[in-house]
Amino acid sequence: MVKEKIIAMLAEATDTDASEITLETKFADLGIDSLDMTEMAMDLEDEFGIEFTPSPELNTVGKLIEAVEKLAAEA
Amino acid sequence: MRRVVVTGMGTVDPIGNSVTEFRDALFAGKNGIGIITRFDVSEYRHKVAGEVKNFDAAERFGKPFARKTDLFTLYALAAAEEAMQQSGIAGTLDGERLGVCFGSGIGGIETLMQDHQNLLEKGERKVSPHFVPKIIYNIAAGNIAIAHKAFGPCTAVSTACATGTTAIGEGYRTIAHGYADAMICGGSEAAITPLCVAGFGNCQALSDSNDPETACTPFDKRRSGFVMAEGAGALVLEEYEHAVARGAQILAEIVGYSATCDAYHVTAPDPEAKQVARAFAEALPEGTDLAKVYVNAHGTSTPLNDKTETIGLKRAFGAGAAKLHISSTKSMTGHMLGATGAVEAIACVLALQNNTVPPTIHYSEPDPELDLDYTPNTAVQTELDVALSSNLGFGGHNAVIAFRKV
Numbered sequence: 001m002v003k004e005k006i007i008a009m010l011a012e013a014t015d016t017d018a019s020e021i022t023l024e025t026k027f028a029d030l031g032i033d034s035l036d037m038t039e040m041a042m043d044l045e046d047e048f049g050i051e052f053t054p055s056p057e058l059n060t061v062g063k064l065i066e067a068v069e070k071l072a073a074e075a
Numbered sequence: 076m077r078r079v080v081v082t083g084m085g086t087v088d089p090i091g092n093s094v095t096e097f098r099d100a101l102f103a104g105k106n107g108i109g110i111i112t113r114f115d116v117s118e119y120r121h122k123v124a125g126e127v128k129n130f131d132a133a134e135r136f137g138k139p140f141a142r143k144t145d146l147f148t149l150y151a152l153a154a155a156e157e158a159m160q161q162s163g164i165a166g167t168l169d170g171e172r173l174g175v176c177f178g179s180g181i182g183g184i185e186t187l188m189q190d191h192q193n194l195l196e197k198g199e200r201k202v203s204p205h206f207v208p209k210i211i212y213n214i215a216a217g218n219i220a221i222a223h224k225a226f227g228p229c230t231a232v233s234t235a236c237a238t239g240t241t242a243i244g245e246g247y248r249t250i251a252h253g254y255a256d257a258m259i260c261g262g263s264e265a266a267i268t269p270l271c272v273a274g275f276g277n278c279q280a281l282s283d284s285n286d287p288e289t290a291c292t293p294f295d296k297r298r299s300g301f302v303m304a305e306g307a308g309a310l311v312l313e314e315y316e317h318a319v320a321r322g323a324q325i326l327a328e329i330v331g332y333s334a335t336c337d338a339y340h341v342t343a344p345d346p347e348a349k350q351v352a353r354a355f356a357e358a359l360p361e362g363t364d365l366a367k368v369y370v371n372a373h374g375t376s377t378p379l380n381d382k383t384e385t386i387g388l389k390r391a392f393g394a395g396a397a398k399l400h401i402s403s404t405k406s407m408t409g410h411m412l413g414a415t416g417a418v419e420a421i422a423c424v425l426a427l428q429n430n431t432v433p434p435t436i437h438y439s440e441p442d443p444e445l446d447l448d449y450t451p452n453t454a455v456q457t458e459l460d461v462a463l464s465s466n467l468g469f470g471g472h473n474a475v476i477a478f479r480k481v
Contacts, residue, residue, distance in 0.1 A: 015138045031139065038204040039143075045200070 002048070002069045009043060010061065023062030048072045076251045080318050080481060081326040082164060083311030084421045085157025087150045089125035089304050089408045093157060097418070098425045101404060102454045104436045108287045108302050108409050113267050121276045122285040124267045125304025125409025143205045144218070145183030146265035150307035150414070151215035152222060155259050159223055162311035164257055167321045174227030174255040175216045176246035177309070178238040180413030180468070181266045182212030188270055212413075215263050219309075227255040234334075235468030236373070238262045239308060239416025244332035244476050246312050256314045261417035263307030275303060278342060280377060291410075293374035293403035293435050294381050294449040296442040301375040304409030308417025310424075327424045327478040330461065333357035337471030344383040344467060351387030351465075351473050358463060358475035359391075365398040367460035369426045371419045373467045374403020374435065374449075375410055380467065385445045400432040400457060402450040407436055416466040416474065423462035423478050430459050 011018040014030045021030070027037060037054045045052050050071040058064045084094050089107030091097030100107070107125045116122040132141040132149045141149060155177075159165060164173075190206040208214055213231030220229045228249055234241040239262030246260035275281050282300035284290040291302040318325055333354040339345040359368070372384055381403075388396045404422045411418055422433055431454050438451035465475045 013139060013142075035204040035208070036139075036143070042201055042203070051200075 002072060003065050005047060006065050006068065007061065009040065013040060021061060023060065023065065025061045026059055028059070044068055048075065050075050077253060078315035078328060079247045079250045079312050080315050080328045081310050081424055081478070082313045082318050082323045083158035083160070083162025084326065084424060085154040085161065085309045086307065086418050086421055087127055087130060087153045088306030088308070088411060088414070088418050089127060092127070092130060094421060097421065101407065101422055101425060101433045102429070102431050104434045104452060104454065105407055106287060106436060107304070107407055108291055110287065111267060114269055119272060121272055121281045123282070123287050123290045123302055125302060125411070126267060127306050143209065145186045145209045147179050147183055147263045148215045148218050150265055150305070151177060151261070151263035151309070152218055154261060154263065154307040154309035155219045155222065158259065158309040158311045162313065163323060164311060164313060165223065168256055168317065170224045170226040172227055172256040173223065173225040174246070174249060174258045175220045175225050175229040176232065176242045176249060176258055176260045177216040177219055178232040178242040178262045178413055179212040179215055180233060180235050180238050180264055181271065183210030184266050184271060185268050186210050188268060219259055223259065225259060233413065234472035234474065235470050236410065236412055237416060237466040237468035237472040237474040238413035239418065239420065240464055240466040240474035240476055241334060241416070241472065243310055243312070243417065243420050244334060244474055247329045247332055250312055250314050256317050258312045259309060260312055261307060261309035262413040264412040264414040265305045266412060267303055267305050272303065280342070282376060288437060291376045291406050292437045293376040293406050294442065294445050295438050296440040298376040298378060298381060300377050301405070302409040304411045306408070306411045306414045306418060308414055308421050310417065310420060325481045327427055328481045329476060330360050330479040331358035331477030333475050335473045337473065339471055342469050344379055346383060348383040348387035348390055351384060351467060352390035354473040354475040355387060355391035355463065355465065358477045359461065360477065363461050365392060365395040367458055368399050369423065369432050369459050369462040370399050370401040371423050371462060371464045372401050372403050373465050374405055376403070376405065382444060384465065384467070385447055388447060396447055399447065400450060400455065401447055402433050402435045404433050406438070416464060419464045419466070420476060420478070423464045427459050427462050427478060427480050431456055432459070
């Protein structure tokens with residue numbers, strides 16, 4: 001659920017085909033910088049009812065999904 | 076002082092999304108003013124504007140970039156790209172010798188309104204991280220530098236409605252004094268928003284008429300205010316010897332620039348127009364035959380501007396002012412605020428290239444006080460030597476630039 005949603009959001013935000021986005025995909029390779037990531041965090045907060053501040057360590061799609069899943073489970 | 080020439084031009088404006096489209100519309104006297112489509116104006120007193128048409132930012136720049144960039148910057152990038160393409164200068168000089176001087180009168184006002192609404196309705200955490208870099212008025216210049224790898228001086232100027240003219244003039248000086256060999260200069264604006272229409276309306280600057288055919292009537296007795304418009308204009312300025320050495324097509328030379336200030340009132344022009352006159356007189360090279368001069372006037376269609384600008388021309392050139400070929404192309408485009416000087420600079424170069432004076436359209440009732448040749452309604456073919464572009468802004472800024480055939 002979280003995974004599908006995040007990949008769909010990334011595909012939309014970067015105009016990329018969702019099938020090209022994997023857990024190993026780096027945000028830098030999608031052209032997503034720290035400002036883009038902060039903007040996406042706002043959408044993730046609305047979507048999953050969480051409070052989320054992204055950090056530079058979350059540099060791949062898989063790491064982001066993991067972090068959001070953890071927060072969503074606690075929410 | 077080194078000589079400076081124009082080698083590239085680009086525009087997105089209410090009558091054309093390229094220089095070719097703009098030129099054809101300009102000489103045909105096409106009206107770009109219509110009822111505002113950007114937002115519902117049914118409850119607004121002022122309902123007309125000169126909007127850019129058929130500009131698909133997502134298609135041009137890709138959705139992700141278009142989303143995080145304000146429209147005023149997207150217009151600027153489109154104009155700069157066209158100007159750079161035409162100049163063919165890319166790759167012919169060290170990027171450290173290529174600079175940018177590009178302004179906006181207002182900046183990213185649409186984004187400002189949106190994020191302010193987010194703040195009020197949803198709180199601090201929902202103000203976009205792109206908010207600040209989207210709205211600051213220098214960001215068009217910054218983005219143009221990124222797009223064209225211009226590592227030289229990169230500045231933004233803001234002199235309200237004189238912005239585009241000031242940007243070109245300051246860019247000209249940057250090259251003339253040796254700080255760069257080429258500059259991408261101009262201005263952009265995208266401020267047809269509820270806030271700006273209400274604000275300009277309440278400051279009694281906008282036309283009383285909501286008829287697109289009578290709202291903007293520069294130098295006409297019926298004139299009652301300006302019509303807001305949007306768009307961008309960009310020029311590639313280049314040091315003359317550099318342009319000649321690479322075999323560039325030289326479109327015109329900049330032979331004069333003057334910047335003065337009324338220092339009189341924030342919005343009203345000095346009725347004596349002394350500093351407007353000085354700007355005109357300083358910009359025009361000595362010895363120019365006034366009968367071969369085109370003046371692209373500020374000509375906003377406000378009662379005060381058109382009167383004081385006429386007084387300024389007479390004060391500068393005396394009886395010779397009657398020989399000048401004057402027009403206000405704002406009669407077609409509306410007033411593009413910070414972009415207007417840049418787009419009108421292009422109109423000046425096109426006038427010289429084609430020996431054609433673009434008309435002041437919507438002209439039907441002469442004002443006895445305004446008795447110069449404003450080129451009513453139809454373009455005039457005549458031998459031209461110099462074209463002056465004049466723009467005067469809130470704050471008392473007066474800027475006049477002179478172009479000559481090479």
